[in-house]
Amino acid sequence: MEEQLQAILAETESALATVEARSQLDQIKASILGGNGKLTALMKGIASVPKEERPAFGQAVNKTKKQIENLLAQTAASLDNAEDAAALGKTADVTLPPSGNYVGGLHPLTQVKRRITLIFRQIGFTVAEATEVETEWFCFDALNTPEDHPARDEQDTLYFPKESRFGNVSKKSDEAYVLRTHTSSVQIRTMLKEKPPIRVIAPGRCFRRDTVDATHSANFHQVEGLYVDKKVTIRDLKAVLDHLLRELFGKEVKTRLRPSFFPFTEPSFEVDLFSSNLGRLSNKWIEIMGCGMVDPKVFDNVGIDPEEWSGFAFGLGIERVAMMLHGIDDIRHFYQNDLRFLSQF
């Protein structure tokens, strides 16, 4: 009896091994478990088994039946999987370059960031990135911004609680973590890592404790620029920024440097732009970015000799550029994910 059961089990196993379609599976199931199936026939033979052996006989048949049912279920599941895989097509190779057939589009801020990045890449700048969480030293001290500077005020800077820890950003024990208020901290990280000459831009997200209104947001984006070499002058700064602004806003724009103050540049300037082609912003001077010559104290702080090296730095708001380019009057449109707005770009 046991031999017969083993034979049926083995026969089922080998039949299932070649199954490719559900109909074959059904046939096998019928031939073993169906009304005229082999196991059913064996079970029917219980009548001729001596009474005292019947319980053991029944148990043995049931055990084999369970095993066969399990095998059938496994085969059914793998047929399901194979059907799903066939319906899904070939496995996607996620390492391949994209086909270019995107659904949707790039966010207008991403587009502007990419345009600015491309303009600088073409003139030999590389792209630097750093974390949005910064330490006070990188965000302020190294940039020659004293402890009592109003920018460091809790009204303006978002501080983390003293006990916060960020494993990927090391800090001194007595300083706090902040959300970076500008991308100028990337200047410091770059100068500590690389030896001059340096030509980098650093696009990235910044945070200030601004009240949110039509032109300010607590979360915004900047592109920082840093150029360090021998005998760099304000003329170099002006030439690079003119190139940027003409590429962005058209060849006919006029620009001017207006004296200003930043703790990390000396002298410092605001850059103004004049264009007859900027909608309601046409034909007047518009402030667009801050810049200046790297302050020798900043060079000292990162171990670059200010007698040997000089440089310029600048920072411009990506939102500001996007608003000017597209005539957008409310910064909040960028963050609300309203498709009626986004689908225009």
Ligand code: PHE
């Ligand atoms: N970090 C300044 C700001 O956020 C901009 C700036 C960058 C000015 C570099 C000068 C040089 O306003």
